[in-house]
Amino acid sequence: MIKGLIINKLDVKSDERGWLAEILRKENLRGKNDFGQILITVAKPDVTKGNHYHKRKHEWFCAIRGRGKLLLKDVTSDECQEVLMGDENMVAVKIPPNVIHAIQNIGDKMLYLLIYIDEPFNQQDPDTFSGKPNP
Numbered sequence: 001m002i003k004g005l006i007i008n009k010l011d012v013k014s015d016e017r018g019w020l021a022e023i024l025r026k027e028n029l030r031g032k033n034d035f036g037q038i039l040i041t042v043a044k045p046d047v048t049k050g051n052h053y054h055k056r057k058h059e060w061f062c063a064i065r066g067r068g069k070l071l072l073k074d075v076t077s078d079e080c081q082e083v084l085m086g087d088e089n090m091v092a093v094k095i096p097p098n099v100i101h102a103i104q105n106i107g108d109k110m111l112y113l114l115i116y117i118d119e120p121f122n123q124q125d126p127d128t129f130s131g132k133p134n135p
Contacts (some may be wrong), residue, residue, distance in 0.1 A: 001004070002081050004096030010062075012090050012111065023062045023092045032066040036118040038044045042118050043068070045112060050102035059101070060116040061085070069105030070134035071122045073100040100131035102105045 008028075010021040018090035023135070036057075041048050043066075053075055061070060070083040075098045085091050086107070095101050105111040 002079050002096075002099055003073055005072065005081065005095035006098065007083060008092045008094075010090040010092060021090055022032065023114060024060050024121045028060070028092075029092070029118065032061050034118075036116060039115050039117070041113050041115065043103065043111040045105050045108050045110075048102050048104040049113075050126050051100070051130065051132050052095050053100040055129070056097055056119060056127050058118045059095045060092055060099065061095065061101075061103065061112045063087075063103070064089075064112050066105060066109055066111030068111045069106045071074075071102045071104060071105045073131070073133040074098060075100060075107050075131065083084070100133045102133050 010023065012019050012021045012071055048056060065087065067086040067088065068084070070085055072081045072083070072092060072095065073079070083091065085093065103111070103113055
């Protein structure tokens with residue numbers, strides 16, 4: 001398992017109206033007092049997005065609809081890991097710095113990915129470096 005990677009199985013509460021799951025709570029941030037940013041991205045079937053890493057930032061990924069495969073590679077150890085996420089596996093994954101990450105839509109419908117980043121994007125200091133999680 002990649003050092004610093006955390007996979008939290010979500011407690012999904014379902015009833016006849018739909019479902020609810022807490023994805024990220026303050027205590028998950030561990031010492032971070034400043035708010036970063038939340039974003040949502042969608043990927044069409046068979047599309048892979050990402051293929052980069054950060055030296056400072058932590059990111060939390062949660063596929064809220066669809067089926068995704070999160071591809072990960074630690075740049076310091078070359079260790080690789082894959083995490084299935086989405087409709088059949090509701091998880092929130094904390095990606096630490098120095099881990100290349102990409103999300104691949106492995107379903108036949110749109111993949112909706114909710115992301116929290118603990119540092120807002122800064123065009124002058126983006127902290128984003130290219131890389132592919134697998135050869």
